[in-house]
């Protein structure tokens with residue numbers, strides 16, 4: 333019930349509308365009550381003809397329909413409106429919250445799963461909550477009004493009819509529990525489906541190249557079948573409620589009829605009153621049927637809310653210290669001091685151990701080492717994608733955990749092996765880190781990034797849209813856009829994580845030139861496979877198994893017998909020579 337209260341909390345800003353909705357529902361309930369009451373007049377007054385009376389009753393009857401109509405329309409409209417607003421707010425809140433999570437969070441959850449939370453779970457709340465809550469209030473008001481009327485007419489008769497209610501409550505509660513559990517499972521299945529679909533679509537080339545379509549479809553089919561079974565279990569529970577209600581209603585009606593027949597014979601009840609009583613109890617039937625589903629519907633909403641609130645309560649964001657100060661533009665340099673790091677899932681196996689080195693502002697430091705040595709992990713610490721587990725990273729002598737995240741990340745530009753482009757125009761992509769940049773500035777950055785020429789050849793030029801993840805561009809072109817983007821942010825710290833390793837030699841040359849422009853006047857951390865970039869670095873840090881094996885210039889390290897860098901260098905020379913002979 334906690335979840336439910338929390339969900340209602342999100343409706344608080346719209347409580348004025350909700351109140352109006354409830355008023356409309358009360359109007360609807362009053363209309364129903366009026367109709368039940370009129371039946372008495374119809375039987376007792378119209379069947380014994382009296383022209384004056386007939387006109388009055390007809391007008392009143394029409395009036396009740398009119399009032400009921402307005403009440404239904406207004407309450408449906410207002411409650412759905414509130415539901416939609418709550419869902420809209422929750423969805424945005426969830427997206428913003430998820431986007432703020434740490435890198436560790438995103439390596440645990442797949443994007444398909446997260447998308448399912450935002451779409452399916454939120455929609456579940458929307459359909460369950462806005463209708464269910466409207467039904468709950470509207471039909472309860474009607475039932476209470478009609479039940480009150482029954483008691484007013486004849487208390488004994490009313491007791492007979494209402495005696496069956498406790499018999500109904502127990503199965504309703506039990507079914508509700510089942511629906512809630514099954515709903516959670518259903519949402520899990522949907523999440524899995526969404527994950528499979530997004531995996532299949534993003535990896536479509538690999539799927540086809542390895543002729544795995546049939547297997548992918550089969551996996552999808554199996555997951556779909558599981559979802560189907562779970563949903564049918566919910567349907568079966570939900571569908572068993574109305575017949576149950578109907579049966580019990582029948583029993584009550586039979587009892588009432590038996591009792592009433594005796595009272596009418598004794599003259600204690602007029603036929604009009606009895607008919608009115610019957611009409612009121614029949615009119616209670618539809619609301620009670622709806623109410624019987626309310627619990628199940630609420631359980632569905634609660635199950636979905638639970639999943640959303642769990643996500644909203646997950647806090648993996650890198651936290652900012654209270655009173656964190658903004659970091660000024662880097663003037664002196666960056667220092668790693670005794671840095672140790674292990675990933676959360678394997679705290680016993682540190683990925684970095686005792687890493688210490690420092691780089692002066694404007695210098696280039698190359699991080700080299702075998703695959704898996706911890707190079708990416710090391711540079712991820714600078715913008716605080718992860719926090720060190722030991723030691724610290726200092727910029728101008730200040731621990732980066734002491735400064736605001738925004739000011740720290742403002743200083744950092746990042747170019748990775750896998751370029752991330754958004755389905756926007758070229759210009760928007762270049763200006764991603766500096767949205768207020770003018771067209772001239774964007775073009776200047778593109779020129780410096782050697783991207784201007786190919787951009788102007790595209791249909792639409794800077795306003796061309798580039799498709800999801802930039803699929804319509806070549807690897808080298810994408811990389812040069814990423815470089816132009818980094819150039820435009822004018823951030824003093826630059827991280828290049830294998831920015832050129834996915835490229836062929838020819839586009840690598842262009843990208844390399846663009847990178848040289850980018851590195852000018854910036855403190856650069858570069859991870860590169862090609863040693864040409866590394867050779868010119870001011871400092872080389874050779875990592876071996878998470879620890880710094882060597883630090884020094886190319887000249888100092890290249891001839892060290894048995895050195896990590898010397899070995900990597902020798903291997904690279906061999907590679908380059910082979911590539912040379914091949915071309």
Ligand SMILES: Nc1ncnc2c1ncn2[C@@H]1O[C@H](COP(=O)(O)OP(=O)(O)O)[C@@H](O)[C@H]1O
Nearest residue numbers: 439675677683702703704705706707708709710
């Ligand atoms: N998100 C992660 N969670 C757990 N372990 C990871 C994660 N990312 C990398 N690792 C592990 O950390 C080690 C170093 O990885 P990485 O820094 O990517 O190496 P490099 O960039 O030098 O190839 C590897 O053993 C890798 O398996």
Ligand SMILES: [Mg+2]
Nearest residue numbers: 707708709829
């Ligand atoms: Mg790496």
